[in-house]
Amino acid sequence: KNEVEQSPQNLTAQEGEFITINCSYSVGISALHWLQQHPGGGIVSLFMLSSGKKKHGRLIATINIQEKHSSLHITASHPRDSAVYICAVYQNSNYQLIWGAGTKLIIKP
Amino acid sequence: DAGVTQSPTHLIKTRGQHVTLRCSPISGHKSVSWYQQVLGQGPQFIFQYYEKEERGRGNFPDRFSARQFPNYSSELNVNALLLGDSALYLCASSWSPGETQYFGPGTRLLVL
Numbered sequence: 326k327n328e329v330e331q332s333p334q335n336l337t338a339q340e341g342e343f344i345t346i347n348c349s350y351s352v353g354i355s356a357l358h359w360l361q362q363h364p365g366g367g368i369v370s371l372f373m374l375s376s377g378k379k380k381h382g383r384l385i386a387t388i389n390i391q392e393k394h395s396s397l398h399i400t401a402s403h404p405r406d407s408a409v410y411i412c413a414v415y416q417n418s419n420y421q422l423i424w425g426a427g428t429k430l431i432i433k434p
Numbered sequence: 435d436a437g438v439t440q441s442p443t444h445l446i447k448t449r450g451q452h453v454t455l456r457c458s459p460i461s462g463h464k465s466v467s468w469y470q471q472v473l474g475q476g477p478q479f480i481f482q483y484y485e486k487e488e489r490g491r492g493n494f495p496d497r498f499s500a501r502q503f504p505n506y507s508s509e510l511n512v513n514a515l516l517l518g519d520s521a522l523y524l525c526a527s528s529w530s531p532g533e534t535q536y537f538g539p540g541t542r543l544l545v546l
Contacts, residue, residue, distance in 0.1 A: 355532055366471070366522050368537040411476060415532055421490050422467065422535070424476040 328352050331412050331425040339433055344399035346428045348412030351393065355417035359386050359397050362409040362427070371397070371410075402432045436460070438527050438538035446544045447515050455510040455541045459527030465489075466508040467535060468500055469524040477524055483508055484531050512543075520545045 329350045338344055348357070359371045372379050372386040374395065379386050383402075388395040399406055412425040439458045447453050459466050465484040469477035482490035483502035497513045506527075512519055522542050526535035 358535070360537075366524075366540045366542070368477075368524060368526075368540075370534050370536060373534045413477075417532060421479050421482070421492060422469075423479070424469075426476045 327426070328423050329412055329414055329425040331428050333428060334426065335429045335431075337431045337433065338402055340403060342402050342432075344402050344406070344430065344432075346397045346410050346412075346430070348395045348397070348425055349393060350395075350412075350414045350423075352414065352416060352423065353418070354414040356415045357388055357395050358413045358415065358422070359395070360411045360413060362411060364408075368411075399430075404432045404434050407431050438525060438536050440523075440525050440538040440541050442541060443539065444542045444544075446546060448546050449515055449517060451515050451545075452511065452513050453515060453543060455512075455523050455525075455543070457508045457510070457525030457527075457538060459506050459508070459525075460536055463527035463529055463536070464506050465528045465531050465533070466502055466506065467526045467528075468508070468510045469526070470494075471522040471524060471540075472518075473521070480510065482531060489531055515545045517545050519543065 356375045362368045374388040383400045385398040409427040411427045441456045467482040468480040471477040479492035481500045486502045500510045502508045522540045524540045525538045528535045
């Protein structure tokens with residue numbers, strides 16, 4: 326079993342839909358990151374969370390430390406949101422960022 | 435301000451050769467991490483350096499080594515290249531370990 330599991334693996338939706346991507350982890354962490362990777366490889370850090378909820382524009386990230394679960398939400402989705410979204414957890418014990426496999430999101434116009 | 439820069443952007447090598455990849459962090463960032471991303475998979479942690487010392491190492495063979503210089507730039511070295519080393523190598527910098535990481539564009543390495 327992977328230490329960081331994401332679901333779904335692939336998600337196709339229509340423009341305007343509300344999107345939810347889930348991340349569950351099984352290790353002790355000091356922080357959880359949500360990242361976005363566009364075709365061609367560029368990675369952008371969206372959020373770093375250690376508790377609660379963060380919002381940036383149409384993106385919202387939540388984390389439940391007790392349940393070891395985080396969600397990334399996109400409101401009013403747009404084709405430019407199409408990308409791979411990756412959850413990664415930071416283990417303070419060994420300075421290692423453990424990555425999920427990513428969720429490939431396609432938003433159709 | 436410039437973001438994280440990496441060089442070269444693309445590289446083709448043959449099996450058995452050696453390669454050096456370079457990374458310049460965002461000004462003021464003292465931590466640099468290296469990741470390998472094989473096509474179709476998520477990134478895998480290779481190394482983290484902070485204040486010129488290795489602070490973390492992933493599950494990679496000794497053929498992989500790295501260092502961080504006094505100006506906080508970093509090099510990743512891979513010896514005796516194998517076909518399986520073909521990947522996108524990503525560098526990320528942060529103020530310190532555990533802080534938000536900012537990624538460079540990556541170096542695409544192809545081993546023939």
